[in-house]
Amino acid sequence: MQRKSLGLVALIVVPGTLIGLVFSILLLLAPAKPAAADCGPTASVVINGDTKVDGYSQEQLKNAAVILGAGKALDLSLRGQMISVMVSLGESGLRVLDYGDGPGPDSRGLFQQRDNGAWGSYADRMDPTISATSFIKALQKVEGWELLEPTLAGNKVQRNADPYHYEKYWPGAVKLVQALSDGEYSLEGNDCAIPGKAGAGDDYPWKDSPTWMQVGAGAAAASPLGMFYRECVDFALWRVNQQMGSTGEPFKFLNGNFRPDGQGLGSALTWKSGWDAKGWPTGSVPRVGAVVWYAPGAGGADPTYGHVAVVKEVKDDGTYVEEGYNGNPPPDDHNYYTRTVSNEIPSAFLYLPTQEEKK
Template sequence: MQSQKSGPVLVAGAVLAPIGLVLSIILFGGGSEAAADVCSPGGASVSVDQGQLPKVAVAGYQGEQLKNAALVIDAGKALGLSARGQTIGVMTAMGESGLRVLDYGDGPGPDSRGLFQQRDNGAWGTYQDRMNPFVSATNFFTALEKVPGWEQLEPTMAAHRVQRNADPFHYQSYWAAAVDVVAALGDVKTTDLGGESSCGIPGQSGKDDDLPWRTSKIYEPSPLGMYNRECVDFALWRVNQQLGSTTAPYKVLNGTFRPDGAVLGSALTWKDGWDAKGWPTGTTPRVGAVVWYSPGTGGADGTYGHVAVVKAVNGDGSFLEEGYNGNPAPNDHTYYTRTVRNGTPSAFLYLPGSNQAEEP
């Protein structure tokens, strides 16, 4: 929110449960490659103990889905791929089939089958190959390794070079969930040498509470023109990060959304500002998208509304939200995360330059 009169935003109706990424679920995994880094190129391969798979859901995936994820990881291990490569495989299977072996295709590909929705065009083996999680994953990884510089590509772009999805950013929203699943199944770390997460939002993104002025005095203007540590301040910081603008002069400021330079004020006017710029919006959560709540929606402030950012998309359709000013006082102007059911927010505001508003 952006007002000195506003109270703490409580999206109580949208909250399922707070999530600490991997911190507890990792205890149920069984692996031996604790030094692997699933987010950085070159990290050691991840091993999975098939007899020690998690008994609880991981990022919304469970049961047969986790068994299939383990088979994808094992296929990458057999080829000597890095942990990052294995995670790209899991991410792709999430985006194509929800980690299920599907015996049907879709409109663009009615002959698509299996975890990776591979076509019956001779490139992916027999029907039996495409329906076999290990074999189909092996064929995906074999194609991935032929993509020049694939480990340095953004994960969604690496997957797109193999799958040729209509939207090259289709897989981006599954990356954080894939990181969680690989980390939990392989019992590996997702931190860099400094002990911080190295798995932020794909595409020049942040790492949890990285707001540069997170200790600044509230109700005073931030470098972005919002009030320090309000929900709108953090959301606009994330937007700038993903546009590659992490130091002054920032690309997107409070007055960017209006030709007269007037400020947005509270979260109330964010969608209007987005529409005025011609930037895409929709109802599908995407990693990095701004979550917009109109006043009173999902427990948001009845006057000012609320904005946050999609940190991860879960397998059950819910998403992990991050932001500021979403906790009750005295922690109202601090960082928070929580899981939200899709359909609760009023809209998702996508980054400028997105090639389409909704996922295919």
């Protein structure tokens, strides 16, 4: 990894206890070339008259098989095939409908495509293969669609008023694709982003590395992400990379290349402005995998530099569980911690581009 220059910026402390200043390193790093997402092989359809899936009719199974076949013809990944089936489930229940609804009275077919010229003729929209092909081609034109949550990827094409409309149909789509295809597949363990599912406790890869307090504020204490080892910012940036499908060097998101304006992501103090500069969404509702941002003084954070952590679990009682580093009093300040926090305490939640705040 090439390091063009090295600079130091004072960073934060810990919520609840003022421990003193620690440091974050600003390394202007050569941007890493993003690795292509591996979202599973294209599934081949295996279906006959004896194929049965609990809860689904033969009509629905045949239409799902048509969608899978259209995806295979266009070399669509397994994840893309699942998204396509999910959207059809959410739009028509995997049925070729010859009617629309209130918002779209001219919608027709498996994907409820409108009569606006974008989806072909009436006959095209009522043809399962042609309508599925049209949807898949539109999906493939969405930049970064394989890194989006399935419901958000589908909504980029369908433009439903509720971007999370399709979320409840995802388990059914996975079930159908696995039942109708030539093998059992899992989206876990590959480089396709799975927001909110990355991480299992303290899986930070540099947990045994020396801190800047042990070896000095220099290159020996700098992680491959361009932050100091075992600081809150390094752990949070590791989680961002992990959820975006980048789990090994060269990492996709670094301190020195995160912001498009050439500035370093820097200390916790500047993470909110870094998110804004990158155009990534922020909000006030916790979502698993989102970065928790504490402005200076919020929730007991350092009055000058603030703090960042990551949402590990969202509860039904108005609280969430956060995880991070540098959140305990000494001598455990540079180790992993979790704690339960009220939703109102943080200053903001910084979402990945794969996430949006549910309104």
